[in-house]
Amino acid sequence: MERIGVFVCHCGINISSMVDVESIVERVRELDGVVEAKSYKYMCSDRGAQIIKKSIEEKGIDGAVIACCSPRMHEPTFRGVAEDGGMNPFTVEIANIREQCSWAHDSRERSTEKAMKLVMSSVAKARLLEPLERGRTPVIPNALVIGGGIAGIQASLDLANEGFRVYLVEKDPSIGGRMAQLDKTFPTLDCSSCILTPKMMEVYHHPNIDLMTYSEVLSIEGSIGDYRVKVRRKPRYVDVDRCTGCGDCVTACRMRDRIPDEFNMGLSNRSAIYIQFPQAIPLKAVMDSETCLFHRFGKCGDGPLCVEACEAEAIDFEQKEEVAELNVGAIVVATGYDLLDPASLHEYGYSRSKNVITTLELERLISSSGPTKGEVRLPSSGERPRSVTMIMCVGSRDETQCSWCCRIGCMTALKQVILLRENLGEEVEINILYTDIRSFGKGYEEFYRNVRAENTNFFRGRPSEVRIRNEDIRIDIFDTITNKLFEIRTDMVVLVPAVVPRADSGEFARMMNLSRSGDGFLLEAHLKLKPMDTFVNGIFIAGCCQGPKDITDTVAQASGAASRAAGILSKKELENDPLIAVVDADLCSGCRICISLCPYSAIEPVVETMAGEEVVHAEINEVLCQGCGACVAACPSGAINQMGFKDNQILAMIGVLNDCSDAGGLK
Amino acid sequence: MSITDMTSMAEAQSDLRSEINKRLERLILGVSDYCYQCAKCTSGCESHKLLELEPHQIVALLKRGLIDEMVNSEIIWTCMSCFKCKERCPQKVPPVDILFALKNLTVLTGKQVPGDYTQMLQSVMSIGYIQDRQTVPTRSGDTVKREDLGLPVLSGLQDPNGFQNIITASAVEKI
Amino acid sequence: MxxxxxxxxxxxxxxxxxxxxxxxxxxxxxxxxxxxxxxxxxxxxxxxxxxxxxxxxxxxxxxxxxxxxxxxxxxxxxxxxxxxxxxxxxxxxxxxxxxxxxxxxxxxxxxxxxxxxxHIIDLVHDEIGLDTIRERVKKTLPDLNMAAHYGCHILRPSEMGRPVDSENPRKMEAILLSLGVRSEDYAEKLDCCGGPLLPNHPETSLAKTGQKLQAVSEQGFDGMVLACPWCQKMFDSKQTKAAESVGSRAHVPVLYLTQLMGLAFGIDDAKLGLNLNLSPVDDLGLKGEVE
CATH class of the missing domain: 1.20.1050.140 (Glutathione S-transferase Yfyf (Class Pi); Chain A, domain 2)
Incomplete structure (x- = not known):
């Protein structure tokens, strides 16, 4: 551009304490092409915006360099200001003199020198910038929600109630997720099923929701506004239109009570054909082909008993896997969490005694639909435990396992104290071995106070190990409140395991092109300000797939994610960022290296006939391209350029930074 | 500004604290600062029940700079060095290595070295081993020497005097 | 090798x-x-x-x-x-x-x-391999259930690359099994022998040894198998004193893993120094002819 304005921000004192802002303003004024140079305390404020707009109007600037914080913070702000003032927003260039300069150094003199270089290099680039226009894409007004736990249920209902078509994909035979496994919920002690099943029913009957249980997302193509998703529908071997959910087949099955029941955490057994749990939605049987005799051996006695038992004639061994193709404008991911397998802390005896269990297993023991019909009994003997000891933070806040807090363990254990007393009577001894009690939510501290009054033994400390000799369990615990070592003899140990990402979350994230944080949970675009967004436009996250959280926070985040998705779906068309890669077909040799590298599958080979010969060159789909630059760097012919980051623009910047003389070769 | 233990009126020795922390860093043994007093170490301490060693208390005193209290105490000599504390610490704090540091500090400041350590040190200095070949009893009531058992001759140090000179310097060197 | x-x-x-x-x-x-x-x-x-x-x-x-x-x-x-x-x-x-x-x-x-x-354990288990051990076994040992004791320093700290799993070591048990000897788990397996305290707290040190001997004896093990000279010193050489110090009458045969291997390989017990074990190893019925 020919008439450039330079705007230097003080950022309060964040920049100005380490960089002499005024000297930069004075210096850049002399550079070729710079017709305006100003500084202001907060350039991102409304007053700052006025300064820039005034320069556009009065000095007729057609390019701007803003020296301020990282472009990740305010590039969109300043592009907007420029556009408002009548300038092309893509001729705005950010010089980051905060994160990459004032915050990083401690010499004012040298920071000023560096800031000067950064601003001058941005000016060099701004001279070569070109005005760009945004493209437009139509929006498909359907949504995909992945995961049918409470997060996915909430997001689906919100979106469906807004009038959008929702495809809810759940890998299990029923929706409900982890919440369906719980007995009661803290801090209100609401029955989990009682508050969850109405929502499950609402999903099932909602005219706008297409429920796809026992299904998994296979692949995803396209981009915001127009995703094409393939979903594998696993065969149930049961015609769901005929099945009445009576359960006769379950009772009849020859494998009855012989297969560990996943829903009950292996504490009871099920049949090969089963209904996941009594309140399952849909309430339809499902046949597990891995364990069904007929599937495994082609023979089940004189004939499958399920077929005989089913009056509705719903059993169908011929069912095949189907792949559904969906077209959606936005996606909400709500794939949930796993609990850490406590076997990884061998010292706590989970793999050595049946009477060492997890909180989720205890939840099933307490539940009236659970393996013991709601009677808490020792898994080893079926007897009533006289003493239960809960060990908190098993693998949580532990640099050798999971560095994070699970955020639900303390409250789960405190809640279970109350449920255990209801179940086993006041005389049961309950010990809680804790490091800190984190009761941070609304009503939580009050709940903790009530439990403290419940005659529960709290020991502030972490046991080194659980010693097991047959039925005898002993735990040494040094209590740091009394400074005494106690030996606890107990019947049952309940471990409160860390909350960890789903076992397949790495694979899932790769398939969806989503990033994960160091802990393995899906990464949000900004921890505070964009907690439901991902780095892929149009894909949002909710619930524990993003990080551990309780039901309250999960539901809030799910509604938030639905609302973010609705923001896209409610538009007829979307504007595309023009900062994408462009191929110069004349230079392209057709080597296809870029095609194999593109993470967004945005590049395709195009065959043309030139002078009687077939020539191949790459072509980039401007909707799919996210402007990552991978192809630009890889192209051996230099045929690909990134808009806003063209080779000549970058080289001009390097030229300035590389020149050690003060003038930077500009004057 | 200072921090004082109002029971003993001892002042925090922040210089010694940072010396010990630097030592742990140089020997790549861990960091003491992350301890949140869960006392998993003391719950499993082999010496706790018999001799009242409290590793978590050692870390707490170190964090508060109360080094002299520990250096002057017999308690630091009760560690069995079973390494359970270090192995199982959820914050990767190494109480056992802090105890080694404190014992070294006691020796370097010229306080008495307890028990048989002096004897072992002297033996190592002169013959390279903590003891010379012993005559041992058998189950049938005899005694035997190494030489009687058909084992090869134990090749000792090649230059005992040179070894002694070189190793002596290390015995009084700070890390 | x-x-x-x-x-x-x-x-x-x-x-x-x-x-x-x-x-x-x-x-x-x-x-x-x-x-x-x-x-x-x-x-x-x-x-x-x-x-x-x-x-x-x-x-x-x-x-x-x-x-x-x-x-x-x-x-x-x-x-x-x-x-x-x-x-x-x-x-x-x-x-x-x-x-x-x-x-x-x-x-x-x-x-x-x-x-x-x-160390002996990883050398035998990981490098030599259990198949080789099984091939070398010439003698059927009596049906024994031996308590495996590893010794603290071969277990911990795992940060220093210990040759066995610090919390659930299985290699010695696997070697024993390939010799035809059972080794059940016991709660005290990972506990210290007390040896490092011997220089300045000899009584406590012996009490620690005595406690573990008592536990092994109570749980019906036939004996202990070790791979550490310090632990052997405590559990074998000092067994009588150690047991007395906690008022226990434990008589636990204690021997080195390599001694047991030698016996299974048919080596004469004199060459394995079995006469130097002071604990009642004769109770195990290990001597006798190669079949």
């Missing part, structure tokens, strides 16, 4: 049976033992005096192996830890390596750090 035997202190000056059984059994499994001159104490027993001394002495022994370009067999867990920790420090802190090498140069030595370290 050729390995230099790093003897440490206790084995060559007192725990002769360990050395005898190692020298008898390993050649049968294809390991050639080399004796190098000039080794000294690993320094670990003096760590309480000065860790710089420990580091120097460990490095010194490692550099002897470096000079010969040979890997080390370190049967003593305490030595194994000292040498591993020294490697970890010297390989991870360049400045410390320079400082130590300046000292070593006075003896004409240099620490390079190429040598690998083996």
């Amino acid at each position: 050729k390995l230099a035997l790093y003897p440490g202190c206790l084995m060559p000056t007192e725990q002769y049976a360990y050395e005898m059984s190692i020298r008898e059994t390993l050649p049968l499994m294809g390991v050639e033992i080399v004796d190098l001159p000039g080794f000294s104490c690993c320094g670990e027993p003096l760590k309480s005096i000065n860790q710089m001394l420990t580091l120097h002495m460990s490095a010194r022994n490692l550099s002897i192996a470096d000079r010969e370009g040979i890997d080390l067999l370190v049967p003593c867990p305490m030595c194994h830890l000292a040498l591993s920790e020294a490697k970890n420090i010297l390989d991870g802190n360049g400045e410390m390596k320079k400082r130590i090498n300046a000292k070593l140069r006075e003896e004409g030595l240099e620490y390079i750090g190429k040598q690998r370290l083996f």
Whole structure:
């Protein structure tokens, strides 16, 4: 551009304490092409915006360099200001003199020198910038929600109630997720099923929701506004239109009570054909082909008993896997969490005694639909435990396992104290071995106070190990409140395991092109300000797939994610960022290296006939391209350029930074 | 500004604290600062029940700079060095290595070295081993020497005097 | 496979049976033992005096192996830890390596750090392999349930690359099983023998030993199998005193893993130094003819 304005921000004192802002303003004024140079305390404020707009109007600037914080913070702000003032927003260039300069150094003199270089290099680039226009894409007004736990249920209902078509994909035979496994919920002690099943029913009957249980997302193509998703529908071997959910087949099955029941955490057994749990939605049987005799051996006695038992004639061994193709404008991911397998802390005896269990297993023991019909009994003997000891933070806040807090363990254990007393009577001894009690939510501290009054033994400390000799369990615990070592003899140990990402979350994230944080949970675009967004436009996250959280926070985040998705779906068309890669077909040799590298599958080979010969060159789909630059760097012919980051623009910047003389070769 | 233990009126020795922390860093043994007093170490301490060693208390005193209290105490000599504390610490704090540091500090400041350590040190200095070949009893009531058992001759140090000179310097060197 | 035997202190000056059984059994499994001159104490027993001394002495022994370009067999867990920790420090802190090498140069030595370290358990389990063990077994041992005791320093700290799992070690049990001997789990398996306290708290040290002997005896084990000369000293040589100190009448046969291997391989018990075990090993009924 020919008439450039330079705007230097003080950022309060964040920049100005380490960089002499005024000297930069004075210096850049002399550079070729710079017709305006100003500084202001907060350039991102409304007053700052006025300064820039005034320069556009009065000095007729057609390019701007803003020296301020990282472009990740305010590039969109300043592009907007420029556009408002009548300038092309893509001729705005950010010089980051905060994160990459004032915050990083401690010499004012040298920071000023560096800031000067950064601003001058941005000016060099701004001279070569070109005005760009945004493209437009139509929006498909359907949504995909992945995961049918409470997060996915909430997001689906919100979106469906807004009038959008929702495809809810759940890998299990029923929706409900982890919440369906719980007995009661803290801090209100609401029955989990009682508050969850109405929502499950609402999903099932909602005219706008297409429920796809026992299904998994296979692949995803396209981009915001127009995703094409393939979903594998696993065969149930049961015609769901005929099945009445009576359960006769379950009772009849020859494998009855012989297969560990996943829903009950292996504490009871099920049949090969089963209904996941009594309140399952849909309430339809499902046949597990891995364990069904007929599937495994082609023979089940004189004939499958399920077929005989089913009056509705719903059993169908011929069912095949189907792949559904969906077209959606936005996606909400709500794939949930796993609990850490406590076997990884061998010292706590989970793999050595049946009477060492997890909180989720205890939840099933307490539940009236659970393996013991709601009677808490020792898994080893079926007897009533006289003493239960809960060990908190098993693998949580532990640099050798999971560095994070699970955020639900303390409250789960405190809640279970109350449920255990209801179940086993006041005389049961309950010990809680804790490091800190984190009761941070609304009503939580009050709940903790009530439990403290419940005659529960709290020991502030972490046991080194659980010693097991047959039925005898002993735990040494040094209590740091009394400074005494106690030996606890107990019947049952309940471990409160860390909350960890789903076992397949790495694979899932790769398939969806989503990033994960160091802990393995899906990464949000900004921890505070964009907690439901991902780095892929149009894909949002909710619930524990993003990080551990309780039901309250999960539901809030799910509604938030639905609302973010609705923001896209409610538009007829979307504007595309023009900062994408462009191929110069004349230079392209057709080597296809870029095609194999593109993470967004945005590049395709195009065959043309030139002078009687077939020539191949790459072509980039401007909707799919996210402007990552991978192809630009890889192209051996230099045929690909990134808009806003063209080779000549970058080289001009390097030229300035590389020149050690003060003038930077500009004057 | 200072921090004082109002029971003993001892002042925090922040210089010694940072010396010990630097030592742990140089020997790549861990960091003491992350301890949140869960006392998993003391719950499993082999010496706790018999001799009242409290590793978590050692870390707490170190964090508060109360080094002299520990250096002057017999308690630091009760560690069995079973390494359970270090192995199982959820914050990767190494109480056992802090105890080694404190014992070294006691020796370097010229306080008495307890028990048989002096004897072992002297033996190592002169013959390279903590003891010379012993005559041992058998189950049938005899005694035997190494030489009687058909084992090869134990090749000792090649230059005992040179070894002694070189190793002596290390015995009084700070890390 | 050729390995230099790093003897440490206790084995060559007192725990002769360990050395005898190692020298008898390993050649049968294809390991050639080399004796190098000039080794000294690993320094670990003096760590309480000065860790710089420990580091120097460990490095010194490692550099002897470096000079010969040979890997080390370190049967003593305490030595194994000292040498591993020294490697970890010297390989991870360049400045410390320079400082130590300046000292070593006075003896004409240099620490390079190429040598690998083996203890008996990982050597047998990981390198030689259980198939070879099974092939070498010539004698059916009686039906025994032996308590495996590893010794703290071969278990912990896992950060220093211990050869067995720190919380759920299974390699010794697997070796025993390949000899035809059962080894059930017990809650006290990972507990210390009390040995390191012997220099300045002898009574407590013996009480610790006594407690574990009592626990092993109560749980009906036929005996204990060890792979550490210090633990053997406590559980075997000092068994009577240790048991008395906690008022226990435990009579627990205690022997080295390599002794048991030797017996299963059909080696004469005199060559394995079985007469040097003071605990009632005769109760096990291990002697007798090769079938």
